[in-house]
Amino acid sequence: KAGVTQTPRYLIKTRGQQVTLSCSPISGHRSVSWYQQTPGQGLQFLFEYFSETQRNKGNFPGRFSGRQFSNSRSEMNVSTLELGDSALYLCASSLAGMGEYGYTFGSGTRLTVV
Amino acid sequence: DQQVKQNSPSLSVQEGRISILNCDYTNSMFDYFLWYKKYPAEGPTFLISISSIKDKNEDGRFTVFLNKSAKHLSLHIVPSQPGDSAVYFCAASAETAAGNKLTFGGGTRVLVKP
Numbered sequence: 001k002a003g004v005t006q007t008p009r010y011l012i013k014t015r016g017q018q019v020t021l022s023c024s025p026i027s028g029h030r031s032v033s034w035y036q037q038t039p040g041q042g043l044q045f046l047f048e049y050f051s052e053t054q055r056n057k058g059n060f061p062g063r064f065s066g067r068q069f070s071n072s073r074s075e076m077n078v079s080t081l082e083l084g085d086s087a088l089y090l091c092a093s094s095l096a097g098m099g100e101y102g103y104t105f106g107s108g109t110r111l112t113v114v
Numbered sequence: 115d116q117q118v119k120q121n122s123p124s125l126s127v128q129e130g131r132i133s134i135l136n137c138d139y140t141n142s143m144f145d146y147f148l149w150y151k152k153y154p155a156e157g158p159t160f161l162i163s164i165s166s167i168k169d170k171n172e173d174g175r176f177t178v179f180l181n182k183s184a185k186h187l188s189l190h191i192v193p194s195q196p197g198d199s200a201v202y203f204c205a206a207s208a209e210t211a212a213g214n215k216l217t218f219g220g221g222t223r224v225l226v227k228p
Contacts, residue, residue, distance in 0.1 A: 004157070031214075033215065033216075035216075035218075042218055042219075042220045042221065043158075043203065043205075043216075043218035043221075044218075045215040045216060045217070048214065048215060056210075056214070056215050058215065088155075090157050090158070092157075092216075101160060101163065102146075102148045102150070102160045102163055102205070102207075102216070103160070103216065104160065105150075105157030105158045105159070105160075106157050107155070107156050107157050108155070108156070108157050110155070
């Protein structure tokens with residue numbers, strides 16, 4: 001059974017540009033969440049999508065947005081990139097909600113903003 | 115406002131001995147607590163969880179203890195193995211009408227010495 005797949009694995013962008021990251025959840029999983037990991041702030045929740053609807057959002061500026069498609073695949077977009085957006089972006093999926101097995105994470109996309 | 119805290123940034127233990135990782139939380143609405151293990155450049159891997167209605171959960175070498183009155187949980191790894199060397203994150207979740215999200219602690223880096 002394939003795990004959570006994130007593409008690309010690595011990305012270098014210039015300040016001011018925009019970027020789109022992709023996440024394919026485990027087959028059958030309908031909930032997809034995004035997290036940002038930085039050395040200073042640790043792992044922080046960005047947003048969660050379920051059945052194409054955003055149902056939870058973390059404390060990030062509006063430059064961070066996402067969407068989920070009918071096949072549960074999700075994309076995350078960051079516009080007007082800032083140096084501080086350099087981070088490991090992690091996608092996680094689950095069947096419906098959290099539950100006792102938590103979420104299954106992908107390997108992440110390492111974004112570097114120069 | 116750090117709702118989940120891991121006060122020990124690092125832990126060094128001899129192979130075969132017990133590793134004890136600690137985590138404190140402030141939000142009494144959390145209903146699931148999870149431990150994840152993370153290697154560099156990879157996503158977190160789910161280890162074990164505990165519901166807020168329990169005080170202990172075991173899975174092989176891993177045992178999680180929850181003390182609700184103290185708002186404290188711990189992860190015991192017995193016996194510790196070199197392959198356990200990684201960063202361990204404590205996370206908590208509160209089910210709400212807006213869905214779920216994981217709130218992570220800052221992590222504890224574990225080094226198991228042969």
